[in-house]
Amino acid sequence: MNFELTDVQKIILKKIKSYNKISLFFHERPDFDALGSCYALKQFIDDNFSGKDVKVIGLDTLDPEYLGIIFSPEFEPISESFLDESLGIISDTSNSARVYSGKHVKCKELIRVDHHPEVENFASTEWIDPTYPAACQMWAELFLASKLIFSATTASYLYAGIITDTGRFLHYNTLPSTYHVTSKLVSTGFSRANIHNSIYTRDKKEIMFTSYVIKKAKIEDMVAYALIPRGAHKKFGIHVQFSMVHILNDIKGVQIWSALYYDENAQGWKGSIRSNDIPINNVAEMFNGGGHKFAAGFSLDSDKDYPKVIEVLKKYVKEIRQ
Ligand SMILES: [Mn+2]
Numbered sequence: 001m002n003f004e005l006t007d008v009q010k011i012i013l014k015k016i017k018s019y020n021k022i023s024l025f026f027h028e029r030p031d032f033d034a035l036g037s038c039y040a041l042k043q044f045i046d047d048n049f050s051g052k053d054v055k056v057i058g059l060d061t062l063d064p065e066y067l068g069i070i071f072s073p074e075f076e077p078i079s080e081s082f083l084d085e086s087l088g089i090i091s092d093t094s095n096s097a098r099v100y101s102g103k104h105v106k107c108k109e110l111i112r113v114d115h116h117p118e119v120e121n122f123a124s125t126e127w128i129d130p131t132y133p134a135a136c137q138m139w140a141e142l143f144l145a146s147k148l149i150f151s152a153t154t155a156s157y158l159y160a161g162i163i164t165d166t167g168r169f170l171h172y173n174t175l176p177s178t179y180h181v182t183s184k185l186v187s188t189g190f191s192r193a194n195i196h197n198s199i200y201t202r203d204k205k206e207i208m209f210t211s212y213v214i215k216k217a218k219i220e221d222m223v224a225y226a227l228i229p230r231g232a233h234k235k236f237g238i239h240v241q242f243s244m245v246h247i248l249n250d251i252k253g254v255q256i257w258s259a260l261y262y263d264e265n266a267q268g269w270k271g272s273i274r275s276n277d278i279p280i281n282n283v284a285e286m287f288n289g290g291g292h293k294f295a296a297g298f299s300l301d302s303d304k305d306y307p308k309v310i311e312v313l314k315k316y317v318k319e320i321r322q
Pocket residue numbers: 033034092115133134135165
């Protein structure tokens with residue numbers, strides 16, 4: 001596999017070269033793919049171009065728990081004039097409303113690089129390709145094709161995004177090219193142990209919380225689901241809220257799994273749906289959500305509506321699997 005710049009990659013690189021101020025954006029409740037894309041891009045620009053000021057926007061208000069120990073915190077707010085004059089680059093975000101901080105609208109020009117299904121166009125340059133498992137793989141390919149300096153630090157951020165969005169290469173969104181790109185990243189020599197430890201090491205309270213959610217889980221008609229009561233995260237000392245849907249992965253006979261929790265920040269109920277090979281983003285869309293084919297999210301006004309979601313999922317699985 002040779003890395004040659006595609007037309008859209010050339011345009012993105014040209015725009016990056018033409019601006020001295022660059023603002024980078026990630027999505028709400030950012031994951032390693034979103035933050036990894038931003039931190040890698042900042043590092044890549046800093047390594048290759050002098051005289052540019054690159055800022056990741058929203059870090060001053062983001063809960064530092066999201067940054068883990070991989071991403072360095074930055075508490076300085078960004079001035080309006082910086083944003084006004086800057087090129088904004090949004091990674092891993094499918095719609096304008098989901099951009100964290102919402103300040104991308106102030107930028108002089110916008111670029112978007114994303115691997116979610118295309119639902120909205122809001123940047124003048126967009127490279128959208130849902131066949132990629134991670135936005136970080138897209139950035140890795142652009143950096144490799146550019147033949148510019150690709151440091152171990154840049155590679156480590158991208159690696160974090162790729163291993164999490166592919167579930168350590170177990171999800172079937174993983175492409176043959178993902179392994180190839182990852183081999184290039186790993187050969188830069190960063191410490192994989194550091195990255196793995198910071199992503200996968202859990203403390204006792206997380207184990208206790210996992211066990212609690214497993215006890216709440218139900219399995220009915222090939223669907224596994226868990227409703228996490230309001231306040232449960234707090235009770236267990238879990239700071240950043242997650243749906244915990246991943247703990248229902250890989251249960252024999254289960255085709256679709258889901259979890260619901262109360263999001264204190266958004267003041268509403270948020271759910272996740274997963275499957276191995278049954279598209280479920282269509283069901284998520286019925287309940288104020290959307291996402292990837294086999295991994296999607298939804299919102300409910302009340303947890304009393306959750307049985308409706310589960311009923312739809314059960315019926316849907318039955319239709320497909322009978
Ligand atoms: Mn992603």
